[in-house]
Amino acid sequence: MDLLKSVSSLNRVGAAVAKKLNKIGIHTIGDLIYYFPFRYDDYQGVLTTKELKEGMMVSVRAKVELIANRRSFKTRKIMTEALISDDAGSLRIIWFNQPYVIKNIKPGDTFLFTGVVKTDMLGPQLIAPSYERVVDTENVLSAKLVPIYYLTAGLSQKYLRFIIKQSLADIQNLSDYLPTEILEEYDLLPLDLAIKGIHLPDSQNDLVNSQKRLKFDELFQIYLKTELSRQKRQQQKAPRVEFKESKIKELVKQLPFDLTKAQKLATWEILKDLEKASPMNRLLSGDVGSGKTVVAAVNMYCTVLNGFQSVMMAPTEILAKQHFESLKKLLGKNLNIALLTRSQFFGIVNNETIEFKKKDLINAICDGQFDIIIGTHALLSEKINLNKLALVVIDEQHRFGVQQRKLIKEKITGLDGLSAHFLSMTATPIPRSLALTIYGDLDLSVIDEMPVGRKAVTTRLVESFNRQKAYDFISEQVKKGRQAFVVCPLILPTNNLDNELGDQMVFFDSINEKKSVMKEYEFLSKQIFPNFKVGYLHGKMPSKEKDFVMQKFKNGELDILISTAVVEVGVDIPNASVMMIEGAERFGLAQLHQFRGRVGRASHQSYCLLFTTNEASGTTLDRLKFFEKNNSGFSLAEKDLETRGPGEVYGNTQSGQDTWKTAGPTDPELVKIARKSASNIVLKLEKYPFIIEKINDFIAGNHWE
Numbered sequence: 001m002d003l004l005k006s007v008s009s010l011n012r013v014g015a016a017v018a019k020k021l022n023k024i025g026i027h028t029i030g031d032l033i034y035y036f037p038f039r040y041d042d043y044q045g046v047l048t049t050k051e052l053k054e055g056m057m058v059s060v061r062a063k064v065e066l067i068a069n070r071r072s073f074k075t076r077k078i079m080t081e082a083l084i085s086d087d088a089g090s091l092r093i094i095w096f097n098q099p100y101v102i103k104n105i106k107p108g109d110t111f112l113f114t115g116v117v118k119t120d121m122l123g124p125q126l127i128a129p130s131y132e133r134v135v136d137t138e139n140v141l142s143a144k145l146v147p148i149y150y151l152t153a154g155l156s157q158k159y160l161r162f163i164i165k166q167s168l169a170d171i172q173n174l175s176d177y178l179p180t181e182i183l184e185e186y187d188l189l190p191l192d193l194a195i196k197g198i199h200l201p202d203s204q205n206d207l208v209n210s211q212k213r214l215k216f217d218e219l220f221q222i223y224l225k226t227e228l229s230r231q232k233r234q235q236q237k238a239p240r241v242e243f244k245e246s247k248i249k250e251l252v253k254q255l256p257f258d259l260t261k262a263q264k265l266a267t268w269e270i271l272k273d274l275e276k277a278s279p280m281n282r283l284l285s286g287d288v289g290s291g292k293t294v295v296a297a298v299n300m301y302c303t304v305l306n307g308f309q310s311v312m313m314a315p316t317e318i319l320a321k322q323h324f325e326s327l328k329k330l331l332g333k334n335l336n337i338a339l340l341t342r343s344q345f346f347g348i349v350n351n352e353t354i355e356f357k358k359k360d361l362i363n364a365i366c367d368g369q370f371d372i373i374i375g376t377h378a379l380l381s382e383k384i385n386l387n388k389l390a391l392v393v394i395d396e397q398h399r400f401g402v403q404q405r406k407l408i409k410e411k412i413t414g415l416d417g418l419s420a421h422f423l424s425m426t427a428t429p430i431p432r433s434l435a436l437t438i439y440g441d442l443d444l445s446v447i448d449e450m451p452v453g454r455k456a457v458t459t460r461l462v463e464s465f466n467r468q469k470a471y472d473f474i475s476e477q478v479k480k481g482r483q484a485f486v487v488c489p490l491i492l493p494t495n496n497l498d499n500e501l502g503d504q505m506v507f508f509d510s511i512n513e514k515k516s517v518m519k520e521y522e523f524l525s526k527q528i529f530p531n532f533k534v535g536y537l538h539g540k541m542p543s544k545e546k547d548f549v550m551q552k553f554k555n556g557e558l559d560i561l562i563s564t565a566v567v568e569v570g571v572d573i574p575n576a577s578v579m580m581i582e583g584a585e586r587f588g589l590a591q592l593h594q595f596r597g598r599v600g601r602a603s604h605q606s607y608c609l610l611f612t613t614n615e616a617s618g619t620t621l622d623r624l625k626f627f628e629k630n631n632s633g634f635s636l637a638e639k640d641l642e643t644r645g646p647g648e649v650y651g652n653t654q655s656g657q658d659t660w661k662t663a664g665p666t667d668p669e670l671v672k673i674a675r676k677s678a679s680n681i682v683l684k685l686e687k688y689p690f691i692i693e694k695i696n697d698f699i700a701g702n703h704w705e
Ligand code: ADP
Pocket: 257, 258, 259, 260, 263, 286, 287, 288, 289, 290, 291, 292, 293, 294, 427, 451, 452, 570, 572, 601
């Protein structure tokens, strides 16, 4: 079976349809058979016309052949008689005194009839059944579970089923890359049966087994891939960074605060990794404000004490600057630190900050004059030799795309023949189960505790009639010297297409109520807060301008900042005490939590006020109420995962897994067996050429091949 063959090779797939199929990601036969239904209509209680017995209450799904009214000889009453048929045979129906039925039921259409069976000399008959038209199941009339696919304009369920069925015709020729011993060990269906079963399940049981096999495949391939990269990494050599105990203890003692237990543990885990001869690949995950920077700083310091260099990458100029300043405070007395971004060229030498010309700074860095180099991805485009590099720290790593992260690894090379240690940091809380899947080749350290004395941010879902009160409250806070954020889901009002929700561009529907940055800016700066300094920020502004506005807010030159989700990145503005979020229902809980983390970074009480587009109800209300009461990023992430699924929450940018064809790592038992089999197989992979081939394709991005 040739999975690479174009869908155009199928019957009744012309150029126009092929284009529509491409739109939903279907180019080849392989894409098509891996285009799984997202749900099934359940007709399992439905009988065929041959299964009926006297007196039963039944449902039958069948096509109407004939229907007509006539008058009874004896009673003179009107009777409606119909003949219906399914794959098993045909059946008579009769209604009394309901002549209008023939207006609703037309020959050729398919209906679900539910009524009582009565048998006469001619056989069984349905008496006065209720009826419900069934659309689009003509070609799956006998199916108990009818697959329903996501569609695009101009494609119908019926048509999609038709071409999928066509491409499944020789599915038995699909070779299975998994050997029978694995199938037997974990009780898995062969691939061809699973693919057939997910599209055209014979029974609930068949569906469950098919789904199990296909979910297993998806997880198994991910785990195998990560096992392989772990193996490869362990063969690489990295510079050994010795733990310099006394100096490190001295540094920790000098900090203006005590490290939390979680910070100490994470620091220790990283120090242990640095001592190894193979490169570290560790993710440090901790809520906003949990103090990841200092953990990184201690480890960078240790690296330098060993005579090596360290690089810290930040996703934005302003964050890079912020790190430069905090590292100056923490380490500036002892180390030389450089800052290189698109527009900033600074160095700290002997505890003094000096502005450099770009060329000079690059030369000085290449010359080995700096112990720590802080930069943005601008660093990647320069030709920089760091021949004593031992540790790379990537802050807010989820802000770097998969490609960028790859580039960092390729571009930033370590000592001769050695690879640097990598520490990634993220404030996106990731439930452990999921972290294993999407970050399987990373070891995980978690800071699950906040520094003492941090006040929880008071969070309130505000009803629209209290909006003015919220504005009054913001005024009070500003008069006290505090600052406020207002986050809106969009840049411009909805009739304009330049909208933004986080990183994604989204085109919203017609209701023009969703708050946009520009409209709110107009409104708030002129009508509500005419006496305050109000600024705005959104992702469409040139990054120089963004940084400029952010810096102004940081310096206290703005009282109120109206922004899109771009403000999410970890900039520290301790003086801000109010985070007001418009259209809160539009954001995931983890993202709302990131916003909330922008405030409450100093000793004063801070507030997070949520507004919804329409009055919140149902699940929206539940979610936001949960958020109101819950201050732990991890439980919010779990909730997100539960209500929105892994694809929605952690999708493409983070996992490198574009989409989940199946439900993803939601079934703990399956996660367990898929991991177990992957780690078993990896030890004797040479015995399984088909698996090797499959996994190479998977790594290359052709997940189904
Ligand atoms: P994040 O984990 O979000 O990157 P930061 O590293 O920026 O957090 O830390 C947030 C703030 O908390 C900083 O001002 C930092 O100095 C402070 N901080 C870090 N650790 C502690 C601690 N153990 N006790 C008190 N304050 C701390």
